[in-house]
Amino acid sequence: MGMLRVLSRRGDDQYEWNVSQVEAGDQEAEAAVREAERIFREERARGSTAIRVQPGEAPQKIDEFDPHAKEIVMIPRVIGG
Amino acid sequence: MNNFLPVSVTVLIILITFARIVQLVSLCPSATSRVWPWLRLQRWWPVAADHTAELLLRDMLTPKEYNQLRLRALLEIPSQLYPGRVYQVPRGPGQVMVLEGGRVVERLCLQPLEALPEADVILMHKLLLETDEKTYLATANHFPRPTWH
Numbered sequence: 460m461g462m463l464r465v466l467s468r469r470g471d472d473q474y475e476w477n478v479s480q481v482e483a484g485d486q487e488a489e490a491a492v493r494e495a496e497r498i499f500r501e502e503r504a505r506g507s508t509a510i511r512v513q514p515g516e517a518p519q520k521i522d523e524f525d526p527h528a529k530e531i532v533m534i535p536r537v538i539g540g
Numbered sequence: 541m542n543n544f545l546p547v548s549v550t551v552l553i554i555l556i557t558f559a560r561i562v563q564l565v566s567l568c569p570s571a572t573s574r575v576w577p578w579l580r581l582q583r584w585w586p587v588a589a590d591h592t593a594e595l596l597l598r599d600m601l602t603p604k605e606y607n608q609l610r611l612r613a614l615l616e617i618p619s620q621l622y623p624g625r626v627y628q629v630p631r632g633p634g635q636v637m638v639l640e641g642g643r644v645v646e647r648l649c650l651q652p653l654e655a656l657p658e659a660d661v662i663l664m665h666k667l668l669l670e671t672d673e674k675t676y677l678a679t680a681n682h683f684p685r686p687t688w689h
Binding site: 540 | 591624649652655664
């Protein structure tokens, strides 16, 4: 399972997808990935930072949506305070 | 009526005393950093955003990091660019302290454009510092160290 977490005032909005089902050709699973990718691009266009978080690995900043990621956290645009 | 007045006055005094105790406890960072996160982790916590954010923060941090945050009301993140430098991210409002050799050398201020729950802000600092420290430093406003440090 993959998960996109978009940090927001509501805590975090979560979007899940199942890679193995996508690879098996499940249409619902493909739609879920496409939706997650659309949100990813939308958030990136708004200036959000995307970070891939994998268990046992250091977090990594990414520019492109990774459907094989275990978890992607999107942080809204930041400014100097 | 004669009984009602003393009872209501007593209840009022109890409520004011309780509120004062809560206010005093709230002024102590080491107390609030233990009590409020614990409350936010409970399922019945009325603010869903705070509950979700606290759960995410607990899951993303190592037990050692989360314990440090609980006990000291701050999270220490070692720099990956500058050996010996440590960033102290506070729980709650405040600036990120930059420590070198155990001494505060400057303070950083960086905030999200969109309001986020307290726990999400801590996670934001951690992830940004660990993945792109250079951009973090370029974006944050830098302030000299306070005179008392």
